[in-house]
Structure formats: C-alpha cells, structure tokens
Amino acid sequence: MLGCMGADGRPQIQLQLHSAMIDHGLDIQEAIESPQFLSGRFGLGEARDTLHMEGRFPGETLNALTQRGHIVNRWGAWNEMAGHVHGITIDPRSGILGGGSDPRSDGAAGRLADSVPGWP
Template sequence: MLQNRGSFFSLDSNHVNSLEPNKRSFHTLMPAIACKDGKPSILYGTQGGEGQPQTQTAIITRMIDYGMDPQAAINEPRFVWGRTWGEDSESLKIESRVKKEAVDELKERGHHVEVVEEFDGVMGHAQAIRIDEHNFLKGAVDPRGDGAAVGS
C-alpha cells in the first residue's frame, strides 16, 4: 500500500497502460539471485528505471564471466541506452571513465553518445552480495548513491 507505482497508469482509455480493474502497472523492481550447484551464490539488484536490465546484465556478467568481486563489478564504468528514469531518450549514456577511443568509435558507427559524469546517478544504483564456498559473505554498494555493506 505504501508505494507510488499507480502513478504509471494512464487515464487515456486507449493507452496500453490504461487504468482499469485487475490491471497491474508497469513496475521495475529487479532483485535477483544467481545460484551455483543449486545454492544461492550471488544476490544482487539495481534501481534505475528502464536502465535496470542493462545494469543487472553488466554486473552479473562482470562477476561470472570476468571473475570480478562484487564491488569491482559495481564500480566499473557503466552505460545505459534509451529511456531511463521515465525520460525518453535515444542516446547511449556512457560514464566519462570509458576510454575516449571507445566513445569515438561508437560515434563513428553512428551511435548518439552522451558522455555523463564519472559516477552518474542516471546509471542507477546497484548492490550485491556474493556467497563463497565457505559461506563467507562479500557485500558491495554503489558509489553512485549512498549506502553501506555491513555485516556481523
């Protein structure tokens, strides 16, 4: 009851997201659990509107395919394409820590690239916990927002 997702409905009866009985509004919560050998191994999630699936994919790929620990995976430069935080966009937003050569190459290939701050909030915020084979927990928080990984 204490949420504002109803604001995503449209009062236009012809809109795909029109307000009507038994209909659910667009929602973007994306917590995830990646399992290894049938047991939880990585717990992670993001906020950031429509950019969340892109951030989720980048973070899990960095941890699984590139062997990064959770904090390194979250800290790495990020990108998002298109609509984010409800604002229409056709640009590829890339944090300024990405090499200039990579940005120039994307522009040369016809992409509309928008370079944003080093750790820009438009990328959303991510958190993760990795559980190792000894059940040791390693937590990580996003430097793009506030928070802390605390355990006991």
C-alpha cells in the same frame, strides 16, 4: 543477489554486473564500481536509442561507437543515472558472504557474518 533502481535500465545494469563478475572475475564491489552504460531515453527530446556512458570509459571507446553510428551521451565519471546498486555474494564452497555498495548513491556494505548458517 543484486538490487538496483533504474526502471528500464535495471536489466541492463544487472547484466553488466553479472558479466563483470562471471566473465571478468571481478568481486561484487569491483563490478559495482565499474563504469556503466545505459541505452534509452532519459530526457525529453532524446532519441530512444541514445547510449549513455559514464565518463570513465576510454575516449577511444566512445569515438569508436560514435563512428559506428551510435548516438552517445557522455555522462560524468560517477553518474547516479547509471543506477544505484547494492548486493551480496555467497561463496558456494565456503559460505562466506561478500558485499558491495554503489558509490553513486548513499549506502555502505557493512561487515557481514562470516558464513551463512546451514550452508553446505
């Protein structure tokens, strides 16, 4: 379960986090801490197809996207405009909960119960 702010960025953020966990095997905290990108306009006068990317993406990635014609806006390393995400995971076999909290915002993942009562 993930919760995030971000208006039009919300589905983009959720897709990136699910991909990080499912396709790349990251746990929820690692996924939340991964560099994020969002496509869209965040300020007056920006093109609607501006690609905003956190500065932790490799320079080669940004250069390759620019060479392919993308309008790239490089954000700082941990930009709060990339959304604030917090979430939990439940291991389907053991019922163990995992939590993650976004360093881009206030919050923390505290100690969770060892398992979900009644979980198979």
